[in-house]
Amino acid sequence: MTLEQFTREEGQVARRYEYDDETVLAVDFGTENADATVDLVDDTVIVVLGDEQYDLELPDGADDAHTFIKNGVLTVELEGDL
Template identity: 75%
Template sequence: MTLEQFTRNGGQIARRYDYGDGTVLAVDFGTSAVDTSVDLADGTIIVVADDEQYEFELPDGADDAHTFMKNGVLTVELEGDL
């Protein structure tokens, strides 16, 4: 699933910020997502929020990514031109 599909189907808020040296994606899972974790494996971002699991493919051209969750917001920092 792409982030665009997830936000369109689930009603979550997502933002994309493009900078000269990379891109930042932010997805708001809401403050009700108390027990959350995020992992990155083989180009797939895996988010577990409460009892739900979501998997997102990294965008084409993303070579390196850093992910973290804070206050129910998933942040994905991508390096390079996308």
Template identity: 70%
Template sequence: MKLDRFTTETDGPVRRYEYDDSSMLAVDFGPRHDASVDLVDGTVIVVDGDDQYELELPQGAGDAHTFIKNGVLTVEVEADQ
């Protein structure tokens, strides 16, 4: 996942976890109750009021699951089998 630009645009900490068959990214946006997340053509899009953040998933990534809860964005990407 391309994190360099994404992490400079957010204020909260970013953590990345690697597993044998998947990886997970957690980004703390803080207590933002109106933030939403969507996944469109391999791009994770977070909208928070007037702010928008985008994160491109790696080429060849398998299934991806995204959700945001209590201001923490979680992106789970399964390895392409």
């Protein structure tokens, strides 16, 4: 999974946090995108911002993923042996 597509093209703030039992990815799209949506289909996170769509492939070894977006901040929580 690469976060560069957000930081390079859109100037968004994207971070990856590593914990003992999970990895958390966070992307701040800004409050003007507070109505953005996120969905998880198989191994792909799909983010829709107005007319734009971003697809993020989950890394191999991600056993369980949880996604949500609130106030324009996308959070992807990954469990497994990444």
